[in-house]
Amino acid sequence: MKDSAIGSVVLTPYADALMSLAQSQNLVDEFGSNCADLLGLLDESPELNQVLASPIVKIADKKAILAKIVTDKIHPFMSNFLMILVERRRIGYLAGICKRYQAALRDLKGIVLAEVTSAVALTDSQTQSVRDRVQAMTSATSVEIVTNIDPDIIGGVIIKVGSQVIDSSLRAEIRRLGLSIA
Secondary structure, three states: OHHHHHHHHHHHHHHHHHHHHHHHHHOHHHHHHHHHHHHHHHHHOHHHHHHHHHOOOOHHHHHHHHHHHHOOOOOHHHHHHHHHHOOOHHHHHHHHHHHHHHHHHHHHHHHHEEEEEOOOOOOHHEEEEEEEEHHHHHHEEEEEEEEOOOOHOOOEEEEEEEOEEEOOOOHHHHHHHHHHOO
């Protein structure tokens, strides 16, 4: 099954249900924080991801693992949501569901996500400059920045907002110069 099919069939309905619950209980921000924590946990432990996604591991074992790891760290409603995902054999999609929830949360709050790639870590003033540029470009109320380090771009930055890409990296400048010479 392709990613877009998975997204429409599995990820979106669960993320929408989670958002609906969060809105009805006034827990939108707390669930957003819980999703960030869960994504961090899954990034830190690929083994946990494999265990949760494995059809061989019993449902009761998955529930016990999750209860031991996250129950005290997340809202009880979120914990119940995880147990439902385990029962319905959808816990392997947890990362995607959390990312969809976070995207819906940004949409709800008028926040734009900007992915910034640079050769070295940006200073606070450079990050603020990027934030201001993206905010002016999109008219968003706020900008959330995710940074990536890629020494191959040599210098400058690549800013991705939705489907828009602003490539002001030195690598791109060299490529453009090479094309104009040719």
